[in-house]
Structure formats: C-alpha cells, structure tokens
Amino acid sequence: MGKASKATKKFTKNHLKNTIERRKQLARSKKVYGTKNRNSHTKNKLESGTNDNNKNKEDLSKLYSDVTTSNTSHEKDGSEDISVLNVNSKGASLNQVSTQKRRSEKDLLAAIAYCQKLSGTNQADALWKNVEKDLKETLDNVDFDARSKILQDLRLEYAEILLTKFNFEKKGYQNLSSALDTILHIKKFSKFPNGLVTQLCNIFVNHSKAREDIQKAVNHICKIDSSLSVAVFQVFYSPLLDFFKSSPSEVNDFDTLEELQLFLIELLSLNSRFYQKIAFAYLSQLDAHLKRCLKESESSDAYKLIYNWQFTLSLRFWLHVISFLWNDYESISKEISPIAINLTLDCIRLIPTEQYYPLRLHLLKSLVNICRSTRLYIPLSSQFLEMIPFVLRRSSPLSDDKEVMYNFDMYSTLHVPKECLLSKSYRNNVRKEVILLMTEYFAIFSNSIAFPELSAPIIAQLRGLVNESAPGKHVLTFLNKLESTFSFVESRRMNVDFTLNDTSQVEAFEKDLDWRSTPMGKLVSDTT
Known part of the structure; x- marks a missing residue:
C-alpha cells in the first residue's frame, strides 16, 4: 500500500485512543462496585420481589x-425579573385590582377595549361601556407602561377562557382561533403562564387538527421571552x-x-x-x-x-x-x-448479556442514525462483534409451541427470558437486525480512507465463524460486500502521496469517493 500504510495505522490508533481510555475507566468503575460486600444492605435498596x-x-x-x-x-x-410584576407608584398590576372573583368573558372584552381606547385606538362605546368601575378607575390613574402590563394580563386571562371553552363547545376551533389571535397580541408576560401553556399542551396532545395553531402560539410565547422556554419545554415533555x-x-x-x-x-x-x-x-x-x-x-x-x-x-x-x-x-x-x-x-x-440484545439493538440503531446524519465516527465494531458468535451459533430446535411463544418482535422488546435464548426464531430476529445495522453502519464509512482498518476485525471474526456454522444468505452477502469494499478502498488509496496528517487531502479523497459507489453503499441503496 506504500506510504499510506504507516499513516493509516497511526490514524486508527489515535482515532480509537479515547474509546480505549473510556472502556478502561468503565472497567475500573465496575471492578470497584463488584468488590463490595454483597451481603450488606443499602439504605435505599430498591423494593425486592418486583414482578x-x-x-x-x-x-x-x-x-x-x-x-x-x-x-x-x-x-x-x-432583563427585568418577570417572576413578579412591579409597577411604579403611579401604576398598578392586574393582580392588585379586584382579583377576588374571576372575570367573565364579557367583562374581559370590555376591559381590553377600554385599555385600547386609552392608548389611542378607536373603540366603539358599546365595547367598553360595561367595564368594571374599580378597574376603570385604576386604568384612568396609571401611566402608559402600567396600563400596558394590565392589558397583557387581561389578554392572557381572556385566552385561557377561550381555550377552556374549546373542549366544551361546538365552536371549539373558532374559539381556538380567537385565543391564538389574542396570544399573538401579548407582548410580555408578568409571570409564567402555566395555566395557558398546560391548556395548549392538552389540546396539542388530544386534537390533531389544532396542532398547527398550538405550535404558533407556543413559538410566540418562547420568542417574546426566551426565559420561559425551559418551563414551556417541561410542560410539553411531560406527556412525552x-x-x-x-x-x-x-x-x-x-x-x-x-x-x-x-x-x-x-x-x-x-x-x-x-x-x-x-x-x-x-x-x-x-x-x-x-x-x-x-x-x-x-x-x-x-x-x-x-x-x-x-x-x-x-x-x-x-x-x-x-x-x-x-x-x-x-x-x-x-x-x-x-x-x-x-x-x-x-x-x-x-x-451485556444475550438476553438484553434487543435493548442493545435499540440503542445502536440511534447511534448509527447519528453517524448517518452527522458523519461523526463512533466506534461500534466491538458492539457488533460481541453479538456475532450468538447469532451464528447453532442451536437445537425447540417445539413449535415454544418457537411461537418466543418469536418476539424486536421493535417492542427490550429483553427476553433466559429460556428464549435457545429459540431459533429469537436468534433469527437478532441476526436480521444485527446484519441490517452493520450494513448501514459500514456503508456510512465505506468512503473513508481508513475503511480497511475499520472493517478488518469484523471480516476476520465473521470469516472464522462462517466456516464453522451455517450463516445464511444475508450473512454471506454482507461478508462478501464488506470484503469487496475493503479491497475497493485499499486499491483507491494505493497510490496516494500524502499522509493522514494532511486533513485537507484526506477530506478531498473521501469527497471524491461517493459512498454510494462502493460495494457496501450499493448494497444499502438497493435495499432502501
């Protein structure tokens, strides 16, 4: 392979250095925990006997x-602390004005209209003439800033009423549209609108047609005051x-x-x-x-x-x-x-036992997805290598009743009983998922200049196990494509005249070599 051989070895060694160190630390940690007295009882011991x-x-x-x-x-x-609404000596907050009883929808509309009238917006007399006397006096005696804060609270209260009516009236979506319009006019919150956000969350979860409007409202809340984003996220994360x-x-x-x-x-x-x-x-x-x-x-x-x-x-x-x-x-x-x-x-x-291979495959699938989306290299070969002996091991067939019983759907399973390990159906399901993930994983890096070093351990172990078992068509196809890609990349880098320290040349090499043109890449393209 010429000059690239030594550089490739150095590249592989440095690339996996952090991974090796992390595994050593984890092993030391487990050793410490494993040497504790097994007969001692912890104060916070989990309840035993759980099914x-x-x-x-x-x-x-x-x-x-x-x-x-x-x-x-x-x-x-x-920015100012929004946990409490402070008003100067000439002003007052909505919470300081007659909060003994909850205002009706009609009263809120009148109060909002009167606030807008005082701010210079033309409002028909019929809209504001029924405003509460105490609130009217307060609004007449405060400055513009204080009145604006009261107006925001009035709009918030009005939006909450409309959202409450959403679930109980036939014109629910009309009320939702009005609530959204009201929320979009709110410029600032005196405190976190927990009731409003909770209502929005409940509607989002239970009414698919309303989700677009809910999303607009929530985005508006977070944009006008980013400090509310964490609390909003927590409300919506709870149903998840x-x-x-x-x-x-x-x-x-x-x-x-x-x-x-x-x-x-x-x-x-x-x-x-x-x-x-x-x-x-x-x-x-x-x-x-x-x-x-x-x-x-x-x-x-x-x-x-x-x-x-x-x-x-x-x-x-x-x-x-x-x-x-x-x-x-x-x-x-x-x-x-x-x-x-x-x-x-x-x-x-x-x-890391065979009973929990389904859970491992769930997590590996997410890691492979990160590799595909980000082109970030995550060393997963060892995770696959551990499972290969199990998926290729020959097992005695069980009775038909037990095979049906142990035919688990990998999508809905995290672990299986110990007796299931003898099941042919379980082994076949694990084999199918392992080969599928390995194919996708190695296809992602099939244009890497270090692909031969990346794939060599898998090829060596698979080749040895295949000769001792009946691996099946999919395993043989994967192995053949892996070996073909190994040779393909090795031949392409045979005559390179740069070392792997020259990152610009390495990136140019990998950019010119489209992963879809490799044998492994073509296998993935054909199956998707």
Missing part, C-alpha cells in the same frame, strides 16, 4: 422530567414521558407521539442557548440515574432504573435531537454528543 414482567412499565416520569433550576434557568442578559412508559408498538396514537417529538425538537431549535442548557440538563439527569444504578449494584433490581422503556426511549429521543439539530447548531451538538454517546455505550455495557 420482572412489569419492569418495563415502571413509571419513572418524575425522575426523568425533573430538572434542577440551576441547570436550566435561562440567563436574561440584564407518559408515551415512553410502554413500547412504541403499544402506543395508541403513534402519530401524536411522532408529532410531539418533532414539536419539542423545533422548540429547541428556536434558541441555541436554550438548546444547549436544556440538553445538558436532561442528559445529566439520565447520567445521574446510571450512576445511581451502579452505586446500588448490590440490589438485584437496581438495573431496572435503566433497563426500561422510559429511560431507553428518553435517551433515544436526545440522540435523535442531536442528529436533527446537527446542521443548525453544529458547535453545540459537538459539545453535547460525547455525553449522549458515552452514556449510551455505558448503558449497553451495564448488562
């Missing part, structure tokens, strides 16, 4: 939704966690789940600083649960904090966020991605 069949539906919403204020509070760059209690196949309204996730991602995209703060905070929460699981390793049920649908789908959501926002906020995503990726790999390594 293993129900662990995937354990409700951990509070753990995963709570975010420390210090981690997520948005800096205001010197409710969806995450069960597997995706058990969700009654999958479209709502998808649209809610996309809406939250769009909400994060409104502000780069908000995206950075909220992502760090929630990923830190997930990481804290993993550390708690390791600390409580003496308990046989400690792993249930991590190995459940809520944790898995929450982690996958944040991996999806990184993939989706990479192009818009690349620098921030590069800071966040190592946390999410290392957390995912550590979760996989927590219980």
Whole structure:
C-alpha cells in the first residue's frame, strides 16, 4: 500500500485512543462496585420481589422530567425579573385590582377595549361601556407602561377562557382561533403562564387538527421571552414521558407521539442557548440515574432504573435531537454528543448479556442514525462483534409451541427470558437486525480512507465463524460486500502521496469517493 500504510495505522490508533481510555475507566468503575460486600444492605435498596414482567412499565416520569433550576434557568442578559410584576407608584398590576372573583368573558372584552381606547385606538362605546368601575378607575390613574402590563394580563386571562371553552363547545376551533389571535397580541408576560401553556399542551396532545395553531402560539410565547422556554419545554415533555412508559408498538396514537417529538425538537431549535442548557440538563439527569444504578449494584433490581422503556426511549429521543439539530447548531451538538454517546455505550455495557440484545439493538440503531446524519465516527465494531458468535451459533430446535411463544418482535422488546435464548426464531430476529445495522453502519464509512482498518476485525471474526456454522444468505452477502469494499478502498488509496496528517487531502479523497459507489453503499441503496 506504500506510504499510506504507516499513516493509516497511526490514524486508527489515535482515532480509537479515547474509546480505549473510556472502556478502561468503565472497567475500573465496575471492578470497584463488584468488590463490595454483597451481603450488606443499602439504605435505599430498591423494593425486592418486583414482578420482572412489569419492569418495563415502571413509571419513572418524575425522575426523568425533573430538572434542577440551576441547570436550566435561562440567563436574561440584564432583563427585568418577570417572576413578579412591579409597577411604579403611579401604576398598578392586574393582580392588585379586584382579583377576588374571576372575570367573565364579557367583562374581559370590555376591559381590553377600554385599555385600547386609552392608548389611542378607536373603540366603539358599546365595547367598553360595561367595564368594571374599580378597574376603570385604576386604568384612568396609571401611566402608559402600567396600563400596558394590565392589558397583557387581561389578554392572557381572556385566552385561557377561550381555550377552556374549546373542549366544551361546538365552536371549539373558532374559539381556538380567537385565543391564538389574542396570544399573538401579548407582548410580555408578568409571570409564567402555566395555566395557558398546560391548556395548549392538552389540546396539542388530544386534537390533531389544532396542532398547527398550538405550535404558533407556543413559538410566540418562547420568542417574546426566551426565559420561559425551559418551563414551556417541561410542560410539553411531560406527556412525552407518559408515551415512553410502554413500547412504541403499544402506543395508541403513534402519530401524536411522532408529532410531539418533532414539536419539542423545533422548540429547541428556536434558541441555541436554550438548546444547549436544556440538553445538558436532561442528559445529566439520565447520567445521574446510571450512576445511581451502579452505586446500588448490590440490589438485584437496581438495573431496572435503566433497563426500561422510559429511560431507553428518553435517551433515544436526545440522540435523535442531536442528529436533527446537527446542521443548525453544529458547535453545540459537538459539545453535547460525547455525553449522549458515552452514556449510551455505558448503558449497553451495564448488562451485556444475550438476553438484553434487543435493548442493545435499540440503542445502536440511534447511534448509527447519528453517524448517518452527522458523519461523526463512533466506534461500534466491538458492539457488533460481541453479538456475532450468538447469532451464528447453532442451536437445537425447540417445539413449535415454544418457537411461537418466543418469536418476539424486536421493535417492542427490550429483553427476553433466559429460556428464549435457545429459540431459533429469537436468534433469527437478532441476526436480521444485527446484519441490517452493520450494513448501514459500514456503508456510512465505506468512503473513508481508513475503511480497511475499520472493517478488518469484523471480516476476520465473521470469516472464522462462517466456516464453522451455517450463516445464511444475508450473512454471506454482507461478508462478501464488506470484503469487496475493503479491497475497493485499499486499491483507491494505493497510490496516494500524502499522509493522514494532511486533513485537507484526506477530506478531498473521501469527497471524491461517493459512498454510494462502493460495494457496501450499493448494497444499502438497493435495499432502501
């Protein structure tokens, strides 16, 4: 291969250095926890005797939704504190004016019209003549700024009434349109409109036709005051966690789940600083649960904090966020991605047994998606290598009844009983998913100048196992394409006259070599 050979070896060594160090640290951590006295009892020991069949539906919403204020509070760059509405000596807030009883829709319209009249907008007398006497006197005696603050509160209260009527009247969508128009006229909030945002969230989840209007309203709230973004996000993130209690196949309204996730991602995209703060905070929460699981390793049920649908789908959501926002906020995503990726790999390594291969495949699928969306190299070969002996191992056939019983859908499964490991159907399902993910993963980097070094371990192990078993058509096809791509890239780099330290030349090489033109790339293109 000439000059590129030594440089390629050096490139591979440096590229995997951080990964090797991370694995050593994880191994040392597990060794420390493993040497503890197994007979001791922890004060916070998880409740024993929990039915293993129900662990995937354990409700951990509070753990995963709570975010420390210090981690997520948005800096205001010197803007005033919006938690309390302060009015000067000549003014008053709406909360200081006759709040003993809730105003009717008619009273609110009259008050809004009178505020606009005092501000110079022409209003018919019939619109404002019924304004409350106390409120009228207050509005007459305050300055323009104080009156504007009262007007915003009146509009907020009016919008909440319209949204309440949305669910109980036939003209619900007409009320929603009026509420949206009112919200868009609000220029500032005296405090976080929790009632309003909660109503918007409930309508978004339960009424698909209203989602576009709800999205406009929420975007407006976050844009006029970015410090409210965290609280708004938390309100909408809560129902998402409710969806995450069960597997995706058990969700009654999958479209709502998808649209809610996309809406939250769009909400994060409104502000780069908000995206950075909220992502760090929630990923830190997930990481804290993993550390708690390791600390409580003496308990046989400690792993249930991590190995459940809520944790898995929450982690996958944040991996999806990184993939989706990479192009818009690349620098921030590069800071966040190592946390999410290392957390995912550590979760996989927590219980790396064959029973939990479905969970591993769920997480690997998200990591492969990041590789595809960002072209970020994540060393996943070892994760695939561990599963290859199992998927190619020969097993004695079980009875037809047991085979049907153990024919799990990988999409709706995180783990399987130990008896299922003998099932041919389970092994076939795992093999299919492993080959599919490996094909996509290696196709992504099939134009990399280091592809031969990347694929060599997989080729060596697969070739040895294939000779000892009946691998099947898909495995042989994958192996042949992998070897062909190995030779293809090696031949293309044979005569290069630069080293891998010359990043501009490396990038030019990989840019000229379209991954779709490689044997592995063509295999993916043909199957999609």
